[in-house]
Amino acid sequence: xxxxxxxxxxxxxxxxxxxxxxxxxxxxxxxxxxxxxxxxxxxxxxxxxxxxxxxxxxxxxxxxxxxxxxxxxxxxxxxxxxxxxxxxxxxxxxxxxxxxxxxxxxxxxxxxxxxxxxxxxxxxxxxxxxxxxxxxxxxxxxxxxxxxxxxxxxxxxxxxxxxxxxxxxxxxxxxxxxxxxxxxxxxxxxxxxxxxxxxxxxxxxxxxxxxxxxxxxxxxxxxxxxxxxxxxxxxxxxxxxxxxxxxxxxxxxxxxxxxxxxxxxxxxxxxxxxxxxxxxxxxxxxxxxxxxxxxxxxxxxxxxxxxxxxxxxxxxxxxxxxxxxxxxxxxxxxxxxxxxxxxxxxxxxxxxxxxxxxxxxxxxxxxxxxxxxxxxxxxxxxxxxxxxxxxxxxxxxxxxxxxxxxxxxxxxxxxxxxxxxxxxxxxxxxxxxxxxxxxxxxxxx
Numbered sequence: 322x323x324x325x326x327x328x329x330x331x332x333x334x335x336x337x338x339x340x341x342x343x344x345x346x347x348x349x350x351x352x353x354x355x356x357x358x359x360x361x362x363x364x365x366x367x368x369x370x371x372x373x374x375x376x377x378x379x380x381x382x383x384x385x386x387x388x389x390x391x392x393x394x395x396x397x398x399x400x401x402x403x404x405x406x407x408x409x410x411x412x413x414x415x416x417x418x419x420x421x422x423x424x425x426x427x428x429x430x431x432x433x434x435x436x437x438x439x440x441x442x443x444x445x446x447x448x449x450x451x452x453x454x455x456x457x458x459x460x461x462x463x464x465x466x467x468x469x470x471x472x473x474x475x476x477x478x479x480x481x482x483x484x485x486x487x488x489x490x491x492x493x494x495x496x497x498x499x500x501x502x503x504x505x506x507x508x509x510x511x512x513x514x515x516x517x518x519x520x521x522x523x524x525x526x527x528x529x530x531x532x533x534x535x536x537x538x539x540x541x542x543x544x545x546x547x548x549x550x551x552x553x554x555x556x557x558x559x560x561x562x563x564x565x566x567x568x569x570x571x572x573x574x575x576x577x578x579x580x581x582x583x584x585x586x587x588x589x590x591x592x593x594x595x596x597x598x599x600x601x602x603x604x605x606x607x608x609x610x611x612x613x614x615x616x617x618x619x620x621x622x623x624x625x626x627x628x629x630x631x632x633x634x635x636x637x638x639x640x641x642x643x644x645x646x647x648x649x650x651x652x653x654x655x656x657x658x659x660x661x662x663x664x665x666x667x668x669x670x671x672x673x674x675x676x677x678x679x680x681x682x683x684x685x686x687x688x689x690x691x692x693x694x695x696x697x698x699x700x701x702x703x704x705x706x707x708x709x710x711x712x713x714x715x716x717x718x719x720x721x722x723x724x725x726x727x728x729x730x731x732x733x734x735x736x737x738x739x740x741x742x743x744x745x746x747x748x749x750x751x752x753x754x755x756x757x758x759x760x761x762x763x764x765x766x
Contacts, residue, residue: 348672351664351672353384357679358383358384359382359383359384359660359661359674360381360382360383360384361381361382361661361664362379362380362381362382363379363380363381363382363634363647364377364378364379364380365378365379365380365408365600365613365634366378366563366600366602366613368557368559368561368563368602369559370528370530370557370558370559371524371526371528371558371559372524372525372526372528372558373524374481374522374524374528374529374530374557374558375557376530376555376557376563378408378552378555378563378600379408379409380402380406380407380408380631380634381406381407381408381409382405382406382661383405383407384405384660384661385397385404385405385659385660387656387657387658387659387660389659390404390622390628390658390659391622391623392623393576393623393626394573394574394575394576394622394626394628395575395576395577395578395592396578399575399591399592399593400593401551401567401593401595401596401597402596402597402615402631403596403617403628403629403630403631404628404629404630404659405630405659405661406631408552408597409431409432410431410432410518410519410534410550410552411431411432411433411485411518411519412431412432412485412493412516412517412518412519413428413429413430413431413439413473413485413486413516413517414428414429414431414493414515414516414517415427415428415429415515415516416428416429420497420500420501420502421497421499421500421501421502421513422500428441428452428464430454430457430462430475432519433457435456437454437455437456437457438454438455439452439453439454439462440452440453440454440455445463448467449463449464449465450463450464450466451463452464459477459478460475460476460477460478461475461476462474462475463475463476466514470487471486471487471492471514471517472484472485472486472487472491472492472517472520473485473486473517479524479525480524480525481522481523481524481525482522482523483519483521483522484519484520484521484522484523485517485518485519485520486514486516486517486518486520487517487520487521488520489536490533490534490535490536490553491517491518491519491520491532491533491534491536492514492516492517492518492536493514493515493516493517493518493536493547493550494512494513494514494515494538494545494546494547495512495513495514495515495546495547495589496510496511496512496541496542496544496545496546496589497510497511497512497513498510498511498542502589504579504587504588504589505542505587506541506542506585506587507542508542508543509542509543510541510542510543510544511544512544512545512546516547516550518532518534518550519532520532520533524558528558529558530555530556530557530558531555531556532552532554532555533552533553533554533555533556534550534551534552534553535550535551535552535553535567536550537549537550537551539589539590541585541586541587541589542585546589548590548591548592549591549592549593549594551565551567551593551595551597552565553565559605560605561602561603561604561605561610562602562603562607563600563601563602563603564600564601564603565597565600566597566598566599566600566601567595567596567597567598568595568596568598569594569595570593570594570595570596570629571619571627573625573626573627574619574626574627574628574629575592575593575594576592577590577592578590578591578592596615596617596629597615598614598615599612599613599614599615599637600612600613608639609639610639611636611637611638611639612636612637613634613635613636613637614633614634614635614636614637614643615631615633615634616631616632616633616634616635616646617629617630617631617632618630618632620659622659628659630649630651630659631649632648632649632650632651633646633647633648633649634646634647635647644667645667645668646667647664647665647666647667648664648665649661649663649664649665650662650663650665652676656678657676660674660676661674662674693711695713696711696712696713696718697711697712697713698710698711699712701746701748703748703753704748704749705723705724706721706722706723706724707721707722707723708720708721708722708746708748708753709721709722710744710746712744715740715741715742715760716736716737716738716739716740716741717736717737717739717741717744717757718732718733718734718735718736718737719732719733719755720732720733721733721753739759739761740759740760740761741757741758741759741760742757742758742760743757743758744756744757745757
């Protein structure tokens with residue numbers, strides 16, 4: 322196993338992901354072909370492992386609207402890599418939660434190439450909650466949640482086991498007052514776990530990797546919640562480790578989303594007050610092999626506000642030698658100010674980016690449906706669809722309208738021959754539950 326890339330004696334010493342590739346194919350891979358925006362991944366570190374259990378730390382650039390460069394920092398995504406950049410953390414999170422306990426809470430797997438909803442199957446004999454994923458039908462998802470432990474396990478088809486949460490550093494906490502999780506400063510708050518970050522992976526042959534985090538807690542109403550989570554340490558299956566080193570941001574780089582003039586801030590604010598300065602890669606004897614140093618520039622973007630932009634990534638050898646760096650340049654002015662202009666790889670090749678605005682023809686988003694004579698029409702709004710219920714005496718039928726570039730219509734008249742009353746509707750994420758009293762059988766359906 323080697324961390325060096327050797328091209329017949331040329332370029333020896335550059336670790337994986339640093340030589341770069343400016344070919345046409347690779348350049349296209351930095352563009353989101355659906356939106357035309359820049360979507361640039363950069364590998365900060367890649368370590369091989371036993372049983373193909375490798376570890377990769379990757380920075381990602383997602384092109385913002387150019388106008389966002391002059392927006393207030395408190396209204397923008399705040400990361401350890403500065404404006405436009407981030408390190409994606411794999412986790413299982415609860416979304417669309419307005420209260421602590423609700424049948425509407427939705428679990429999502431964040432990572433593994435996207436965001437995937439998890440659907441509850443039920444509780445198993447050993448008191449764990451089973452879930453399934455449409456996108457990953459061969460994986461088994463289990464939530465262990467009790468007074469002592471709270472973590473997820475995902476069993477893959479190859480026999481490997483991925484663990485999310487299970488420790489103070491990998492469990493994100495939110496405050497609640499009974500069932501309320503909104504803004505409040507009253508005493509009596511209690512914390513509960515609202516997200517579980519990827520903490521370990523183990524193959525069927527016993528190889529393991531472990532992730533550790535800085536879970537920064539903030540005090541509110543006599544209890545503590547998670548303000549931010551950042552990577553701290555990764556241990557590979559060969560006992561090599563990646564250590565992350567952070568430094569404080571300047572005051573003008575971040576801020577709370579809600580300003581107060583007196584008293585306590587009632588909101589559970591989320592913001593990042595540190596930036597990634599470097600990461601160290603050490604072997605199984607804790608001896609430094611190399612470091613990756615990140616250099617930034619600070620640019621004024623508003624009144625008493627600055628944006629931190631990543632401009633350079635350089636490898637530092639164990640002996641302290643700095644190798645040629647990967648550099649980034651940004652548009653300095655004009656309507657595309659703040660966007661990446663050029664990516665220069667350490668060995669001299671590079672990619673330049675130019676931008677233009679294009680007006681896309683779109684629908685105004687309005688649709689219409691024809692009312693039917695002698696039928697009473699009622700319109701209901703679901704999460705991502707419109708539901709039209711048509712009733713006439715003891716008969717019903719319905720239309721469903723969904724927006725997907727244009728309005729798509731589904732008409733169901735299968736119940737027009739039945740006699741019903743007391744029609745009830747329940748809406749959820751992507752589904753409708755219709756219940757009614759069948760007058761012929763006197764039963765609820």
